[in-house]
Amino acid sequence: MRLLIIIVGLFISLNANATNTPALFNADSYKKLIIENDKPFIMVLWSLDCPPCIKELSMLGKLYKQNPALDLVLVSTDSSSRTNDINELINDSGLSEFKSWVFSDDSIQRIRYSIDPAWYGELPRSYFHNQRQSKRSSVSGLLEKDKIISWLEYNSKVNDD
Amino acid sequence: MQGLSNDSLASHGGRKSSVETSTRCSNVNQLPSLDCATAPSSVFSDTGRLWIAWSYAGHVYISYSDDRAKTYSKPVAVNTIPEKISARGENRPKIAINNKGSIYVSWTTPLEKRFSGNVRFSYSNDNGISFVKPVTINDNLDITGHRFEALSVAKNGDIFLAWLDKRDRFKAKKEGKKYHGAAVYYTWSDNGGKSFHANKKIIDHSCECCRVVIDTDNRNLPVIMWRNIYGKNTRDHALVEFTSADSPAKPVRVSYDNWQVDACPHHGPDISISNSGDYHLTWFNNAEKQKGLFYMRINSDKKQGKPFNFGNYKAAGSHPSILSKGNEVWLTWKEFDGKQESLWAQYSANNGDNWEAAIRVAETLMGSDYPFLKMDKETVYIQWKTKQEGFRLLPISESTSRDN
Numbered sequence: 001m002r003l004l005i006i007i008v009g010l011f012i013s014l015n016a017n018a019t020n021t022p023a024l025f026n027a028d029s030y031k032k033l034i035i036e037n038d039k040p041f042i043m044v045l046w047s048l049d050c051p052p053c054i055k056e057l058s059m060l061g062k063l064y065k066q067n068p069a070l071d072l073v074l075v076s077t078d079s080s081s082r083t084n085d086i087n088e089l090i091n092d093s094g095l096s097e098f099k100s101w102v103f104s105d106d107s108i109q110r111i112r113y114s115i116d117p118a119w120y121g122e123l124p125r126s127y128f129h130n131q132r133q134s135k136r137s138s139v140s141g142l143l144e145k146d147k148i149i150s151w152l153e154y155n156s157k158v159n160d161d
Numbered sequence: 162m163q164g165l166s167n168d169s170l171a172s173h174g175g176r177k178s179s180v181e182t183s184t185r186c187s188n189v190n191q192l193p194s195l196d197c198a199t200a201p202s203s204v205f206s207d208t209g210r211l212w213i214a215w216s217y218a219g220h221v222y223i224s225y226s227d228d229r230a231k232t233y234s235k236p237v238a239v240n241t242i243p244e245k246i247s248a249r250g251e252n253r254p255k256i257a258i259n260n261k262g263s264i265y266v267s268w269t270t271p272l273e274k275r276f277s278g279n280v281r282f283s284y285s286n287d288n289g290i291s292f293v294k295p296v297t298i299n300d301n302l303d304i305t306g307h308r309f310e311a312l313s314v315a316k317n318g319d320i321f322l323a324w325l326d327k328r329d330r331f332k333a334k335k336e337g338k339k340y341h342g343a344a345v346y347y348t349w350s351d352n353g354g355k356s357f358h359a360n361k362k363i364i365d366h367s368c369e370c371c372r373v374v375i376d377t378d379n380r381n382l383p384v385i386m387w388r389n390i391y392g393k394n395t396r397d398h399a400l401v402e403f404t405s406a407d408s409p410a411k412p413v414r415v416s417y418d419n420w421q422v423d424a425c426p427h428h429g430p431d432i433s434i435s436n437s438g439d440y441h442l443t444w445f446n447n448a449e450k451q452k453g454l455f456y457m458r459i460n461s462d463k464k465q466g467k468p469f470n471f472g473n474y475k476a477a478g479s480h481p482s483i484l485s486k487g488n489e490v491w492l493t494w495k496e497f498d499g500k501q502e503s504l505w506a507q508y509s510a511n512n513g514d515n516w517e518a519a520i521r522v523a524e525t526l527m528g529s530d531y532p533f534l535k536m537d538k539e540t541v542y543i544q545w546k547t548k549q550e551g552f553r554l555l556p557i558s559e560s561t562s563r564d565n
Contacts (some may be wrong), residue, residue, distance in 0.1 A: 049249075050425040051276055051369055079249065089275075107528035107548075109477060109497040117499070120479060121445050122424045140447075141394075142422035 022086050025075050025101035027114040033073060033099075034129065040072040040155040042148070043127040045115075048078050048085055050123040052142045054093075061094030063145055068150055075101040077108070077123065131158060177397055184527060185551040193217045193236050194250070195224065196551050200253035200530055203544050205537045207260045211554065212289070214256035214266050219243025221254045221268050223289050229542070230554040237282050237438045239292045244270045247278065247308065251372040251427055255312040257320070265320055265354055267298070267312040276369075278308040280324050284354040298322055305331040306343060307354055309429075311373040315381035319406055323347040323373050323385045329365060342390045343369040347383070349406050363401050364412050366390045370428030378438060381476045382406060386432045386442065389414070396420045398430050398444050399535060415465065416444055419426060420450035431533075433485040437461060441490050441513060443481040454478050454494055460514045469516065471507055472496065478505075484534035488512045491557065493522070493532045493543045502529050506557045522555050 023029075024131050033043075046053035057074075064070045074095060076086045080102050102139065103111055112119055116138060119125055126139045128151060186197035195201060198215030203213055211226045213233070220243055247269040248254060254268040258377035264285045271278045280298040285291060299307035306327035311322050326346040333340035345363040350356060368388035375385045382403040389399040391414065398416040401409050407430035420426075430444035445454055452563040453474035458466040472478025476496040484491045495502055501524040508517045525547035533544040535554065542554040 047425070049274065049370060049427070052423055052425060054275065104269075105528075107497075107502060107526070109495075109502050109528070113477070113497055113499055117475070117477065120426075120445070120477065121428065122422060122426045122447065124424060141422040 018057055020087060020090070020096055020100060022071065022074075022076060022080075022083055022090075022100040022102040024080060025106040026104040026106045027109065027110045029101065029111075030115045037071075037073070037129065038131075039071055039152075040131055041073055041129050042143075042151075043073040043075060043115075043129065044143075045075045045077055045123060045125040045127075045160060047076060047123050048082060048089065053124045054089065056124050056142050057089065057093040057095060059143070060148075064094065064097075067152055069156065070148070072098045073101070075097050077103045077121075080104060095142070130155065181540065184548040186548070189350070193220065193222055193238075195222075195233065195236075197361075198222075198248065198546075198552075199302050200248040200250065201544075201546055201552060202253055202255050203535060204256050204258055205500070205535055206258055207538075211535070211537075212256055212258055212264060213552070214239075214254040214268075216246040216248040216254050216268065219246065221246060221266055221283075223256065223264060223266065223285075225289065229556075230552055237289055237292070239285075239474075240281075241267050244281075247271055251309060251370065251429055255310065257314040259314055259318050259353075262286060263318075263353060264289045264292075265312060265314055266292070266324060267310050269308045269324075271308075272304055274304045276306050276308075276327070277304045278306055279335050280310040280322065282306050282322065282354065282357075286353070293354075298357060298360075299326065299328075299346070300348075301326070301328040302330055303331045306369070307346075309371070309373050311375040311385065313375040313383055315376045315377040315383070316379075317381040318351075318353060319377075319381055320350040320357075321347060321375060321377065321383040321385075322349070322357075323363070323375050323383070323387075324368055325367055325387070326360075326362075326371060327369070329362070340365075342366045345385065345387055345401075345505045347381075347385065347409070349405070358407060361407070361409070363409050364389065364399065367399075368396050368426070370425040370427055374430055374432050376432050376434045378434045379436065379508075384432060384434060384440060385409075386415070386430050388426065388429060394421050394423045396422060396426060397446070398442070400432070400440070400442070415442060415457065415459065416446060416455065416468070417448035418448040418455070420446045420448035420451075422447075428479065431481060431483045433483045433490070435485040435490075435512070436487060439485070441483050441485045441510060443483040443492060445479055445481065453486050454481050454492075456490075456492060456513060456516075457482075464480070464506075466513070469513070471516065471519065472505065476503075480531040482531070482533045482562065484536055485512075486541075488534060491541050492516075493534050493557075495532055501526060502547075504529075504532055504543060506543065506553065508558075520557075522557060523527055523553075525549055 201215035310324035
């Protein structure tokens with residue numbers, strides 16, 4: 001009986017991993033992920049309660065198909081109780097290959113501040129990280145596809161040099 | 162007349178919270194509890210009883226406190242059949258009373274489709290012992306957005322509800338047309354909530370994720386304020402007055418900060434109408450040149466004043482609430498300094514012409530709800546629910562002017 005419980009438990013945990021459950025994003029996460037990512041990436045902050053965000057994720061999914069060089073970090077500012085909805089949307093948008101996060105139950109203000117004290121919570125909000133962690137630029141509102149493509153082109157040239 | 166009193170804060174607002182590490186809602190399986198409710202609303206009755214509406218596990222509950230939020234009555238469920246209830250940030254159950262034993266409650270229930278929802282309403286005519294079966298207020302039942310409702314009851318008992326409505330956007334999409342943002346709709350009841358008049362549109366193309374606010378004036382008519390979309394993507398504020406309960410006037414623009422962004426600010430305004438008919442307004446904007454929190458008065462002759470920028474923009478000053486009585490006006494908002502969230506208040510004794518220095522009322526470590534100003538007969542309080550300290554009423558004036 002005990003063995004059966006262990007096997008069932010193992011199955012459930014393996015299954016949970018397969019669904020790309022968003023990791024909890026707390027006030028330390030941003031610092032860590034900048035260190036871990038030494039290639040250019042865009043961190044996209046979004047929410048299930050933000051219509052332009054949904055539009056943006058769909059656009060990013062399509063862009064990724066055409067530009068596999070695009071590297072994203074997706075951070076939902078929703079409550080962690082909504083992971084199923086978050087997963088569904090990320091998958092529907094064709095972005096399931098990217099690391100996905102959801103704000104932890106820590107103070108929202110504290111998490112926001114750890115990313116950028118000048119960000120007031122408007123969504124979508126994106127941070128373009130260039131090579132080697134040193135530079136970033138921020139955008140409030142819907143991203144423009146052409147600007148992302150130019151940014152990708154710029155970065156690929158920098159990498160070639 | 163006294164404005165902001167630091168003395169009154171000593172035993173309440175200054176409460177240190179750093180030693181506590183757990184939140185008030187540590188066991189989510191506990192009985193329905195205000196401690197586990199994320200976004201409550203409250204209102205004082207004439208007798209000084211504080212009525213609170215909050216949601217927990219698919220029910221809106223009401224409870225009251227006769228000792229300024231120290232102890233509470235046993236919660237009463239407004240909806241007996243559980244349903245989803247929006248209660249976070251800009252969304253929360255609302256409560257209003259008529260001081261004759263009637264309690265009115267509204268909320269938004271989200272539907273299956275993203276960004277869809279219905280506005281729900283119920284009332285009690287027996288002082289909150291029982292509530293009638295909730296009704297849906299939007300008379301359009303497309304699976305689309307009818308959300309972010311605001312509720313107000315005039316002194317004559319007329320009940321007004323206004324909300325952000327996407328029925329026109331839904332229709333436009335079906336016809337292959339584009340529709341930017343949402344619309345503001347309203348309805349009203351002149352029989353205590355037994356029935357409501359047909360829904361009426363106030364404006365097309367409002368911002369779609371900021372709270373709508375409403376107050377009623379001496380003529381028993383509402384004034385509704387919201388964040389609107391001007392031009393392509395300029396997110397400034399508008400308000401509408403009424404010539405009678407079923408005749409909204411033409412909406413007027415009240416902020417000119419020119420925040421141009423195709424985004425959801427999730428940051429709605431607030432309004433308080435004084436006894437003399439002045440409108441006291443507050444809002445947040447983040448335009449390059451005009452950023453942070455703003456206060457503005459519109460005189461009863463409709464002349465718009467010059468906006469006053471308050472709070473510390475660099476410390477994330479946000480989510481303002483406003484209250485007026487006679488010539489006295491109070492503002493509250495919250496800030497974050499990198500370590501603590503703090504609650505602030507500012508006072509004007511001359512109808513918003515001049516403001517005393519802002520005072521820091523309280524702080525918390527683990528996250529907090531928006532602050533709201535409340536007033537009983539003698540004192541002005543800030544309703545502030547924090548994860549660590551729970552629901553609190555923090556007094557910011559020992560006594561307000563009683564001769565207005």
